[in-house]
Amino acid sequence: MRARATVAYDGAPFHGFAANTGVPTVAGLLVDVLSRVLRTEVTLTCAGRTDRGVHAVGQVVGFDLSERSDAELETLRDIVNRRIGPSVVLTSIHRAAEDFDARFSATSRTYRYRILDCLEPDPLLVTRVWHVVEPLDVAAMEAASADLVGLHDFTSFCLQQAPRPDGSMPTMMRRVTAASWRRLPDGPSGADLLEFEVSASAFCQRMVRTIVGTLVDIGRGEMAVDVIPAVLAAEDRRTAADSAPAQGLVFWSVAYD
Structure with missing residues (x-):
């Protein structure tokens, strides 16, 4: 059977x-923990390969294992969580269709990015937020975000990809369905956090982080509010x-039909 x-x-x-x-x-x-618990070599598929230092609350993986009931899957989750350590947690595990692929079956992915925009850093948030000391024009950042929505070639926002074996280049065409900023009141530091949320059919490497970096430069006044179309072009x-x-x-969630 296949599990998700x-x-x-x-x-x-x-x-x-x-x-x-x-x-x-x-x-x-x-893979190491699942293979030891299941006593067979496990192969994973995943919804997205996050970079070093990037977090997740909604990453999805798929793998095959011998037939199990729903209760046995819950037991498997508990056993894995006891062995895998505090930095990684299986939050749920369910039976999936036999043709399920965590990457190719996904229809949408959502990321969130958090910024602490104040003078003083927060030691408790150093691995969770980007501390930006300059004042940010959030209205300008929100206006610029609207230009990301739609089907675009995001080559300007992604790491250059290696050619395929046949010499062709991977496409950087991506459909962004939503992109917006909001304030999160009463952050752990006592200051509001600024959060960017973006959803798309898929993302290329470094796409979200480069988008955020560009929008922050717009918020700082270092780039024009209407620059996004020119950068895309x-x-x-x-x-x-x-x-x-x-x-x-943070890799926030994945949607499937």
């Missing part, structure tokens, strides 16, 4: 999600701002 599990993790201790020999990764830890990574740091980003 939702995973939450603190990205700070890991070199990203994808397995990588010689360094700790979320997938490497999951340029299809040149040099036209966008530096990527925002990883620690403020």
